[in-house]
Amino acid sequence: MIIKEQKIKLFLQFLRSSNYNQTFQKLQQQSKIQLDPQNLLNITSAIKSYNYTELESILQLYVNDQTKNQCMLLLLEQYLIKLLLTQNYQEALLLLRNQISRFCQDEQQKHSYSSLIFSQDLKLKAEQQLIDEILSLCFQQLGLFKPNRLITLIQQAKSNQVLECKWHQHIQQNYQIYQKHTCIQQFQYKIKSKNVSICAFSNNGEYQAQVIGKSITIYQINQIESIKKIEKLEQVHTKKITNLLFSPCSKYIGSCSEDQTIFIYNFINKKKYRLQGHNSIVQSFNFVQCDSSKKKQKNEYDIYSIATDGWLYEWNENERKGGLKIEEKLIDIHINHKKEQMLIISQNNITLYHLYTKNQIKQKSTENQININSQVNKQFEQLIVYVNDYLPQLILFSIESLEIIKIFGIHQDNSIKSFKYDLGWFNDYLIAAGTDSGQLILWHIQKSNQPIEILQVSEQNKAISSLRFNPINQELQIYIEQKVKTSNAQLERQQIQENLIDLFSQSQDRLSFSRQQSGVTQILNFLQRIARSDTMNNRDQIQDEDQEKSDEDL
Structure with a gap:
């Protein structure tokens, strides 16, 4: 049977099975091919x-x-x-x-x-x-x-759309089999030049928070996507902030830090409190709805926090309710209230616990890799772990089985030392990562483990300091490091301080040191230079803040 006759018989069979009887009879007469x-x-x-x-x-x-x-x-x-x-x-x-x-x-x-x-x-x-x-x-x-062979062929052709298009996850109902697919979905992202180390959105998409240095700025986003600054929390921590998170109800925001504390703030009624008790760097924390089987709590959420020394602490407001020693080098904690599960990632293990009893459900050893940080999707079905061993990689796990689904190679360039990443877009099937050389790398979870797109989004190869998907409009927010104007002054001040410490340590006692006229003169010169550097720093800081305000107004 020749190919042309096969195709005609295929269409004849489809027409008859679909009860297009007149069309069936007409095509059979014109083709002179009896089905x-x-x-x-x-x-x-x-x-x-x-x-x-x-x-x-x-x-x-x-x-x-x-x-x-x-x-x-x-x-x-x-x-x-x-x-x-x-x-x-x-x-x-x-x-x-x-x-x-x-x-x-x-x-x-x-x-x-x-x-x-x-x-x-x-x-x-x-x-x-x-x-x-x-x-x-x-x-x-x-x-x-x-x-119904023709129907099978159409379904196969439609499913090829997912493979041919780098953005699609599901088959379009109006897919045209006789035309080449042109995708109407476009990946959207917005770039801002700002030294934001951590960015977070509330679940309802109404609020956005940014960490700049040791301060937190909270913005409100209205329906036309204009941003209004509603709060700026100055010097929240004394050391680097390690995590920033909104509560599920979008009323609270919290941060943890290398200063061994957690800061919780209700930006609706302006109430704030600090959790102190950890003895090492607090790597991560999460909001946990209070167990209804227990007595009434002071607050609607408990806070679960983990530190690098392996301790998990449970808090209600500023009162510590309990602690559990898990293992060393804890990295991340993720909570799912519906399933009542808690996922804790350490440097070498991934462990799933029951949320309230803290009984271990399942554990996966990752001894051959060094875990850096992790993220989970909204459905709490998939986990992405950032691993930086010989080459940086993203490993996708199934949370239910803790088995590896796919490994995404970051780049063949060994110069990439660190990057920021996020999981999002429609149905959480895109991974976006920003490198320290200003490249934006995108993967589609259901397709190849190779990037579907690599974009250079920053000029002069400036590092991407933070990025995050907006949960409502699915737009990717990218922050690129600004040129640090005060870096030389800060280095000079640090050197002066080190010289002062060395100078005082060299003196045997206060009396002998006071007799060293040259030493006193040197101290005075150092103090004058510190004053000048402080003045320059303040002037540059004011310029930066004015520039930031003008950018926001624009």
């Missing part, structure tokens, strides 16, 4: 008239005994139902005894057909449905196309 050979016409005629004797004689010539028996039982079953619905019980019993029993494989199958006599829910199949079911059993031996 059905004579044996198929005879089979169809025998099925329509319930002529099981003729059907058996035809099938005997073309198909094996097993296929013949299956086809005969399909027809005889419908004929039996037809007799029962018309109350021809005597004829139905004869059909069971003389015909149906001949094609049954065993006694159990005979009893199943006999039980139809007592059934109160009998329904005949449509004529075309019965024909399709019988032909589907013997289409290959008759030299026919499988019924």
